[in-house]
Amino acid sequence: MDRSRRNFCLGAGAAAVGAAALAAPPADAAAARKGGDPANRWAMVVDVRKCVGCQACTVACIMENAVPANSFRTIVSTYEVTEGGRAGTAMLPRLCNHCEDAPCLPVCPTGATFQRRDGIVVVDNTVCVGCGYCVQACPYDARFINHETRTADKCTFCVHRVDAGLLPACVETCVGGARIFGDLNDPGSTVSRLVRTQAPKVLKPGQGTDPRVFYIGLDPNLEGKVEGTPTLWRPSARPHAHAPAAKEHA
Amino acid sequence: MDTNIVEVINVTREVAWLPWAVQYFFLIGLSVGGVLLSLPGYAFAREEWRATGRVALLVALTCGLAAPVALLSDLHQPGRFWHFYVVFRPTSWMWWGSLIIPFYVAGLLVYAWTCLREELREHGAVDSRLAPLYRLAAAGGGRNDALIRAAGLVALAGAAAVVLYTGAEVAVVRARPLWNTPFLPVQFALTALAGAAGLVLILNRFAGADRAVEVRVNRVLAATLAAVMAVGGLWLALGLSGIEPTHAEALGSVVGSEAWRVTAVWAVAATAVPFAIALARPSGTGLLTGLIAVHSAWMFRWTVFIGGQSVPKTGAGFYEYALPAGPDGLLGIAGTAGLWLFLLLVITAIVPTPRRPASGPVRAAPAAGRAVAAAE
Numbered sequence: 001m002d003r004s005r006r007n008f009c010l011g012a013g014a015a016a017v018g019a020a021a022l023a024a025p026p027a028d029a030a031a032a033r034k035g036g037d038p039a040n041r042w043a044m045v046v047d048v049r050k051c052v053g054c055q056a057c058t059v060a061c062i063m064e065n066a067v068p069a070n071s072f073r074t075i076v077s078t079y080e081v082t083e084g085g086r087a088g089t090a091m092l093p094r095l096c097n098h099c100e101d102a103p104c105l106p107v108c109p110t111g112a113t114f115q116r117r118d119g120i121v122v123v124d125n126t127v128c129v130g131c132g133y134c135v136q137a138c139p140y141d142a143r144f145i146n147h148e149t150r151t152a153d154k155c156t157f158c159v160h161r162v163d164a165g166l167l168p169a170c171v172e173t174c175v176g177g178a179r180i181f182g183d184l185n186d187p188g189s190t191v192s193r194l195v196r197t198q199a200p201k202v203l204k205p206g207q208g209t210d211p212r213v214f215y216i217g218l219d220p221n222l223e224g225k226v227e228g229t230p231t232l233w234r235p236s237a238r239p240h241a242h243a244p245a246a247k248e249h250a
Numbered sequence: 251m252d253t254n255i256v257e258v259i260n261v262t263r264e265v266a267w268l269p270w271a272v273q274y275f276f277l278i279g280l281s282v283g284g285v286l287l288s289l290p291g292y293a294f295a296r297e298e299w300r301a302t303g304r305v306a307l308l309v310a311l312t313c314g315l316a317a318p319v320a321l322l323s324d325l326h327q328p329g330r331f332w333h334f335y336v337v338f339r340p341t342s343w344m345w346w347g348s349l350i351i352p353f354y355v356a357g358l359l360v361y362a363w364t365c366l367r368e369e370l371r372e373h374g375a376v377d378s379r380l381a382p383l384y385r386l387a388a389a390g391g392g393r394n395d396a397l398i399r400a401a402g403l404v405a406l407a408g409a410a411a412v413v414l415y416t417g418a419e420v421a422v423v424r425a426r427p428l429w430n431t432p433f434l435p436v437q438f439a440l441t442a443l444a445g446a447a448g449l450v451l452i453l454n455r456f457a458g459a460d461r462a463v464e465v466r467v468n469r470v471l472a473a474t475l476a477a478v479m480a481v482g483g484l485w486l487a488l489g490l491s492g493i494e495p496t497h498a499e500a501l502g503s504v505v506g507s508e509a510w511r512v513t514a515v516w517a518v519a520a521t522a523v524p525f526a527i528a529l530a531r532p533s534g535t536g537l538l539t540g541l542i543a544v545h546s547a548w549m550f551r552w553t554v555f556i557g558g559q560s561v562p563k564t565g566a567g568f569y570e571y572a573l574p575a576g577p578d579g580l581l582g583i584a585g586t587a588g589l590w591l592f593l594l595l596v597i598t599a600i601v602p603t604p605r606r607p608a609s610g611p612v613r614a615a616p617a618a619g620r621a622v623a624a625a626e
């Protein structure tokens with residue numbers, strides 16, 4: 001994404017005007033942040049109308065971050081939604097929301113999970129004891145225990161790439177241009193403009209987590225825990241008996 | 251508008267808190283319950299509770315020593331447990347737990363020592379090769395009610411801290427509606443007491459089958475189970491009425507599931523049946539009510555932890571859980587049970603349960619009582 005890449009050059013040092021509508025983090029939470037450049041507030045806008053559900057981002061993330069088999073830092077949840085007799089497919093790329101008020105942070109008993117001053121939530125897997133408390137606390141099922149490192153794992157916005165001035169792998173690879181990454185502290189960035197003008201939604205706003213991954217065109221039915229027939233195919237799940245029955249609802 | 255959604259692709263998240271965690275919460279709860287049941291007889295020197303207290307102490311000790319092992323095993327990086335102790339993380343209940351557990355276990359050991367000291371001294375008076383060791387362990391003293399009471403109160407403080415932290419740790423998880431209820435800590439505490447009473451009844455059956463103990467503890471069990479049912483009923487009523495959105499949400503997340511409905515019926519039966527038996531026939535039924543009560547306390551934790559984690563936070567339906575055969579599953583459960591049994595054998599070998607300690611002052615009991623071991 002060219003425009004997102006350009007934001008990277010503009011991002012540093014820009015004033016925090018664009019994010020005026022977004023709540024600031026709680027004071028104590030902000031004080032506990034470390035690392036990263038406070039001049040930036042990284043965020044992602046996902047335009048689900050542009051997502052074709054190809055899972056290229058899912059694969060790119062796995063390759064970039066050496067995510068073990070059957071684990072996912074991001075995945076494109078795919079739903080068949082029938083409304084008023086019309087059926088359609090809805091895509092919902094899911095990842096860590098890098099919440100402004102992230103419930104995964106205070107529960108961590110070792111401080112392995114922390115938020116950088118640029119908003120990215122990371123896990124220091126040399127400190128993490130793998131207690132799994134953060135996995136429980138995240139309202140988005142964004143976290144999991146990595147079986148190879150035996151520590152908590154999740155999307156980092158590809159922090160190693162961002163620090164090197166690159167886009168996250170999923171954004172770089174997105175064929176539909178649905179994932180847009182940038183700096184909310186830069187009022188001229190694409191993400192700032194989209195957040196300002198498109199009134200994007202976030203997932204589970206009722207949890208008060210203040211996510212920094214925004215969605216344009218999100219079906220309200222998919223905003224929280226989805227009420228529907230469970231998945232036909234799930235990575236890491238064994239084939240199960242409900243599958244044929246589920247199909248009939250489509 | 252009529253909306254129908256079929257989830258075609260989504261991720262399955264595995265449980266992050268393994269059956270080890272179920273074992274931990276079960277054992278530490280039973281241990282706390284054991285401490286509570288031992289207090290009247292020991293810390294408050296009520297002689298009619300003494301024999302009950304003796305068995306309860308065994309429950310508190312065996313479960314209290316096995317529990318931290320299960321907890322450590324639940325960490326995916328158990329070798330890093332010391333990471334808890336080099337940071338200050340007061341926002342995390344688990345961090346508080348890492349301080350409370352050693353405090354509780356240490357307090358429990360000291361309390362148990364003060365309680366068992368007179369028995370140790372008696373064993374030291376017998377002409378045997380181990381006598382000097384017993385005399386050493388008794389540290390030249392016998393029954394000291396003031397000391398027992400002081401240690402008992404410290405153990406009680408530790409037990410209260412354990413109840414508070416284990417309950418709060420789970421109840422604060424807002425992301426899981428089933429856990430995020432102020433009822434949960436109360437339910438943990440009550441089911442723990444019921445489970446401890448159950449284990450006392452079982453051990454009592456194998457250590458002389460003291461009828462007085464059986465009747466007394468069956469009554470405690472009945473009262474506790476009544477409280478369990480009352481709290482459970484209140485939770486259900488709040489959920490059904492919709493007055494409390496959290497409870498309604500919690501109920502809503504599982505109400506449509508056949509498996510959860512079966513579990514609910516099972517849970518009610520496993521509470522109501524021992525309640526009715528213990529109430530109607532407190533004598534002669536201890537083994538039965540005890541077994542059901544222990545099973546029920548364990549099932550409650552299994553349902554909360556493993557069942558609770560099978561409810562997806564964003565996806566449709568439920569995650570599937572199949573108990574693995576290895577250390578993360580069956581082997582872990584069996585291993586903890588084995589450890590508990592081992593501790594029981596070791597402790598009862600060192601300080602065998604006195605055969606008839608109920609009537610009369612225990613200090614007068616003949617040292618010959620030592621010949622009988624509880625679980626043998």
Ligand code: SF4
Nearest residue numbers: 096097099102104138
């Ligand atoms: S989405 Fe989950 S893991 Fe990511 S910051 Fe928010 S609470 Fe933490």
Ligand code: SF4
Nearest residue numbers: 108128129131132134
């Ligand atoms: S699993 Fe690791 S990062 Fe998560 S709460 Fe435990 S110690 Fe912290």
